[in-house]
Amino acid sequence: MVRQLIIDRFEGLYAICEELAPAGRQEAGKKPARSGKDLHFFGIEKSELPENAREGSVLVIGEDGTLSLDEEATAARRAKLRAMQDNLMGKPAKSKT
Numbered sequence: 001m002v003r004q005l006i007i008d009r010f011e012g013l014y015a016i017c018e019e020l021a022p023a024g025r026q027e028a029g030k031k032p033a034r035s036g037k038d039l040h041f042f043g044i045e046k047s048e049l050p051e052n053a054r055e056g057s058v059l060v061i062g063e064d065g066t067l068s069l070d071e072e073a074t075a076a077r078r079a080k081l082r083a084m085q086d087n088l089m090g091k092p093a094k095s096k097t
Contacts, residue, residue, distance in 0.1 A: 003061040004070065005042065006077070007053060014043040017059065
């Protein structure tokens with residue numbers, strides 16, 4: 001099973017990453033209910049990160065334990081967060097045309 005992490009922040013020599021819930025553990029279209037005990041954080045040395053990884057990046061841990069940057073998932077998360085921020089600020093949604 002492939003695991004996904006999001007880089008939450010950097011602290012010193014480490015990237016603090018939150019594990020994303022596997023898609024099979026949540027109902028379709030619903031945000032998973034998360035409590036403090038459900039969150040899993042990992043400290044990964046910056047030197048182990050893929051090039052261009054930064055806060056908010058989605059990382060994939062391969063079957064062999066290698067880390068790679070999922071640029072498509074990262075872009076999708078950033079767009080979703082940007083849309084949520086715009087909605088909160090009362091800005092009109094941008095059209096995809």
